[in-house]
Amino acid sequence: MTLSPAPSSRTRVFRKPDRADYNPEAINAIVDAAVICSVAFQIEGSVHAIPTIHWRDGEYLYIHGAKASRMLKALTEGEACITIALADGLVLARSAMHHSMNYRSVVIYGQFELVSNPAEKERSLQALIEGLYPGRWNTLRPINDKELNATSVLRIPLTEASAKIRDAGVKDDVEDLEWPVWAGVIPLNFVVGAPRREEDSEGGTVPVTRYSPRSDSNLGVA
Amino acid sequence: MTLSPAPSSRTRVFRKPDRADYNPEAINAIVDAAVICSVAFQIEGSVHAIPTIHWRDGEYLYIHGAKASRMLKALTEGEACITIALADGLVLARSAMHHSMNYRSVVIYGQFELVSNPAEKERSLQALIEGLYPGRWNTLRPINDKELNATSVLRIPLTEASAKIRDAGVKDDVEDLEWPVWAGVIPLNFVVGAPRREEDSEGGTVPVTRYSPRSDSNLGVA
Numbered sequence: 001m002t003l004s005p006a007p008s009s010r011t012r013v014f015r016k017p018d019r020a021d022y023n024p025e026a027i028n029a030i031v032d033a034a035v036i037c038s039v040a041f042q043i044e045g046s047v048h049a050i051p052t053i054h055w056r057d058g059e060y061l062y063i064h065g066a067k068a069s070r071m072l073k074a075l076t077e078g079e080a081c082i083t084i085a086l087a088d089g090l091v092l093a094r095s096a097m098h099h100s101m102n103y104r105s106v107v108i109y110g111q112f113e114l115v116s117n118p119a120e121k122e123r124s125l126q127a128l129i130e131g132l133y134p135g136r137w138n139t140l141r142p143i144n145d146k147e148l149n150a151t152s153v154l155r156i157p158l159t160e161a162s163a164k165i166r167d168a169g170v171k172d173d174v175e176d177l178e179w180p181v182w183a184g185v186i187p188l189n190f191v192v193g194a195p196r197r198e199e200d201s202e203g204g205t206v207p208v209t210r211y212s213p214r215s216d217s218n219l220g221v222a
Numbered sequence: 223m224t225l226s227p228a229p230s231s232r233t234r235v236f237r238k239p240d241r242a243d244y245n246p247e248a249i250n251a252i253v254d255a256a257v258i259c260s261v262a263f264q265i266e267g268s269v270h271a272i273p274t275i276h277w278r279d280g281e282y283l284y285i286h287g288a289k290a291s292r293m294l295k296a297l298t299e300g301e302a303c304i305t306i307a308l309a310d311g312l313v314l315a316r317s318a319m320h321h322s323m324n325y326r327s328v329v330i331y332g333q334f335e336l337v338s339n340p341a342e343k344e345r346s347l348q349a350l351i352e353g354l355y356p357g358r359w360n361t362l363r364p365i366n367d368k369e370l371n372a373t374s375v376l377r378i379p380l381t382e383a384s385a386k387i388r389d390a391g392v393k394d395d396v397e398d399l400e401w402p403v404w405a406g407v408i409p410l411n412f413v414v415g416a417p418r419r420e421e422d423s424e425g426g427t428v429p430v431t432r433y434s435p436r437s438d439s440n441l442g443v444a
Contacts, residue, residue, distance in 0.1 A: 010268075010270070014291075014292065015287070015288055015291055035309050035312075035323065035410075036307045036309050036323075036325065038260035038262070038271060038273075038305040038307065040260070040262030040269050040270070040271035040303065041269060042264070042269050045267075046232070046301065047262050047263060047264050047269055047300075047301055047302065047303050048232070048262070048303050049260060049262035049271060049303040049304070049305045049329065050305065050329065051260075051305045051306075051307035051325075051327045051329075053323055065237070066237055069236075069237055070236065078269075079268065079269055080269065081262065081269050081270050081271040082271070083260040083271045083272065083273045084273075085258045085260065085273035087257050087258050087412075089415075090257075090354065090431060092355065092358075092429060093362075094362060094363050095362055095363040095365065095369070096347055096348075096351050096359065096362050096365050096369075097365060097369040097372075097373070099351060101257065101258075101275055103258065103273075105273045107271065107272065107273075125318055126318075129318050129321060132312065133314065136314075136403075137318065139403045140315075140316060140317055140318050140401070140403060141316050141317040141398045141401045141403075143317065143318050143319060147317070147318075147319040150319075151319070169418075169420055170420050170423075176363045177422055179362070179363045180426060181358075181361045181362060181363075181423075181426040182417075182419065182423060182426035182427060182428055182429055183419070183420045183423040184417055184418050184419040184420045184423055185417070185418045186414055186415065186417045186418075186429075186431055187414070187415030187416070187418070188257075188412060188413070188414060188415070189412075189413050189414075189415050190309075190410060190411075190412060191410070191411050191413050192408055192409070192410060192411075193311075193408065193409030193410070193411050194409070195404075195406055195407070195408045196391075196406050196407045196408075196409070197404065197405070197406040198391055198392050198405045198406045198407075200399055201392075201403075201404060201405040201406055204402060204403045204404035205404060206404055207314060207404055207408075209312060209408060
């Protein structure tokens with residue numbers, strides 16, 4: 001069903017393998033569509049997980065945080081497993097058991113490395129801002145050394161990763177097809193609302209976000 | 223800042239503790255607002271995490287899956303850490319470093335237990351369907367023993383949990399307030415699109431989902 005094989009045994013999708021996709025293009029698209037991932041890791045043999053903002057630059061997923069963070073320290077010392085999931089639709093079948101969801105998800109395994117070079121760190125933070133708001137970085141009050149020092153940036157390669165996607169209609173048992181209940185898909189959309197300008201905000205135009213231009217049907221009005 | 227103390231040291235929020243909320247009402251509201259969580263766990267000392275649909279019934283969070291699933295087996299044998307995160311808004315400041323997000327998140331620690339009693343298992347699956355689509359369970363083709371047997375249901379108490387919420391405007395440095403760039407919040411909404419009925423779907427009315435009635439501004443039109 002898929003063009004690329006799983007990059008490792010732990011990324012291979014066992015349950016419903018027809019939903020798996022190991023192609024970087026599919027993985028990158030899901031990473032880019034989400035803003036929050038969950039990062040799972042271990043501290044002294046115990047499992048922890050924390051939601052955090054992420055972004056992608058080339059073949060790496062990036063996260064950042066305060067320099068003193070427990071999570072960032074643990075992440076440079078051991079393995080991590082990152083999940084990203086987007087709910088795309090509710091699938092309503094004639095039987096309870098065939099109810100489902102449409103979704104796009106990614107699971108990434110590996111070890112984070114610290115982006116320690118200051119110029120590289122600044123470039124990666126620029127990629128975060130520019131990824132969300134193209135053209136915004138150069139309009140901002142420039143970043144300073146104190147700010148750069150207070151922030152840690154980590155990155156992990158997207159090489160050991162898998163995507164799992166359901167994008168389909170209802171799959172009912174044939175003998176249930178005439179059961180008299182509504183069956184179908186209710187889409188769930190992640191949409192941008194009307195921007196709320198700060199009262200003391202001086203000027204500039206409303207920024208375009210990477211979420212704005214997707215499609216007209218995706219533009220919510222708040 | 224909070225009325226309840228953290229239920230344990232590992233649920234206590236260290237970074238930005240003013241965003242923490244340990245009250246069950248706050249935690250339950252976030253659990254209910256999301257459909258997908260990420261479940262982190264260990265297999266033979268390695269960390270794994272998988273996104274999965276969840277639901278709440280009383281003081282427990284529930285997940286389900288195929289009986290043979292590796293994850294469900296590992297979860298009944300060791301500790302888990304569950305994260306839930308909802309992105310509510312993009313916060314655009316005058317400096318890169320004060321860009322932020324509005325979000326609601328929950329982290330839960332504990333160990334899952336198998337819901338083995340068949341009647342209790344059926345009741346919990348009913349809670350999943352009814353939680354998403356009030357009134358739908360009794361309109362469906364009734365569940366049978368084969369389906370019940372093929373499914374495992376697990377639950378974890380919501381006692382060792384914490385919420386972390388940012389719901390605020392821009393927090394810029396005072397000396398940056400006159401920097402001439404747009405500053406404000408761009409809301410991100412999770413909205414229901416127009417239902418797509420299966421072509422061969424016989425009848426019934428379009429079901430109401432728990433996402434439908436929130437507010438007019440939350441109703442997307444697809």
